Amino acid sequence: MSNAINRCLLAYSGVLTAAVAIALLTGAAGSSKTAFEEIDVQRLNLREPDGTLRYVLSSSAKFPGAIIKGTEYPHPRPQAGMLFYNDEGSEVGGLIFAGSRDADGKVSSGGSLTFDRYEQDQIVQIIGLDEDGRQVAGMQVSDRPDRSIVEHFTEQARLEAMPAAERDALLRERSEAGHYGAGRLFVGRSMSGNAVLQLSDGEGQPRMRMSVARDGTASLDFLDADGEVVRSLTPDDVAGQQ
Numbered sequence: 001m002s003n004a005i006n007r008c009l010l011a012y013s014g015v016l017t018a019a020v021a022i023a024l025l026t027g028a029a030g031s032s033k034t035a036f037e038e039i040d041v042q043r044l045n046l047r048e049p050d051g052t053l054r055y056v057l058s059s060s061a062k063f064p065g066a067i068i069k070g071t072e073y074p075h076p077r078p079q080a081g082m083l084f085y086n087d088e089g090s091e092v093g094g095l096i097f098a099g100s101r102d103a104d105g106k107v108s109s110g111g112s113l114t115f116d117r118y119e120q121d122q123i124v125q126i127i128g129l130d131e132d133g134r135q136v137a138g139m140q141v142s143d144r145p146d147r148s149i150v151e152h153f154t155e156q157a158r159l160e161a162m163p164a165a166e167r168d169a170l171l172r173e174r175s176e177a178g179h180y181g182a183g184r185l186f187v188g189r190s191m192s193g194n195a196v197l198q199l200s201d202g203e204g205q206p207r208m209r210m211s212v213a214r215d216g217t218a219s220l221d222f223l224d225a226d227g228e229v230v231r232s233l234t235p236d237d238v239a240g241q242q
Contacts, residue, residue, distance in 0.1 A: 056083045060098070066153060067091055068119060073153035092116045099130075106132045120144040121181065127188075138188015143202065144181040152180075178203050201225075 043062035046055035056064055059080050066075035070089040081096035093116045099109030110129035114122035121144055128137040159167055174180065182204030190196045190211075197210040209221045222231040 052085075052087070052089045054085050054089075056085075058082070066149070068148070068150050068153075071150075073150070074156070075153065086118070090119055092118075093122065108132070117144040119148040119150065121149060134191045135189060135193075136191055138186055138196075140183050141185040142181050142183045143178070145179065176203065 043056065043058040045053060046057075047053055053067065053070070058064065060078055063077050063080065064072060064083065065077075066073045067083075067085065068090045077096065079096040079098040081094055083094035084092050086092045093114045095111070095113045097111035099107070101107050108131055110127065110131075112128075113126040115124040117123045121142075123142050123144055125140045125142070126138075127140065129135065159170075162170070182200065182202060184200050184202075184204075186196065186198045186200075188196065193214050195212045198206050199208045200206045205223075205225055205227060207223050209223065210219075211221070212218045218235055220233040221229045224230050
């Protein structure tokens, strides 16, 4: 009697399992949309049907490195945020944000929205920073080189293996030569509290600066390659020329 009951139970469980599996499979095939009222997640990857990565929303703990054509390179970024990817699965910009007050009461807070050149770093950046009361907010436009940024990531091990003095000298030489690109335009609020429009040459050296201080004092400065003001115009100068 017990053997017969066991056989019946096994047969029943098998039929029930098959029915549940069929229901799940047919239900999944017939529905392409799922609704959630709330979801907790540390990282969300949005992909095309072929698997190409197009968007990442992530906590700081799960934030990815730099991904170019599906290959990820080490690139520490200790913020949370989101990243955008082009049709080839290469990073083309993103939004990052962070902020805290330390044990001494000092604030470090900010956010950055960037748009990158193809296989390069950002060419447009909207930024807002507060570093212990020193505030910067505005938009920066930059030049970037023609080569792929992959070259930068693949040479990191070689650079790190160099003597510190030699590496620092090389990086300084590259920076002065515009090897990594340069900021060309900034418009916003400077750390001094002035509203500023600044235009720079191809090496990132400011050459013209329009500024208005908090008290309303306005000026237009022209600078040489060493950053020295060679000509400055104020409203009084302009009025005197009329």
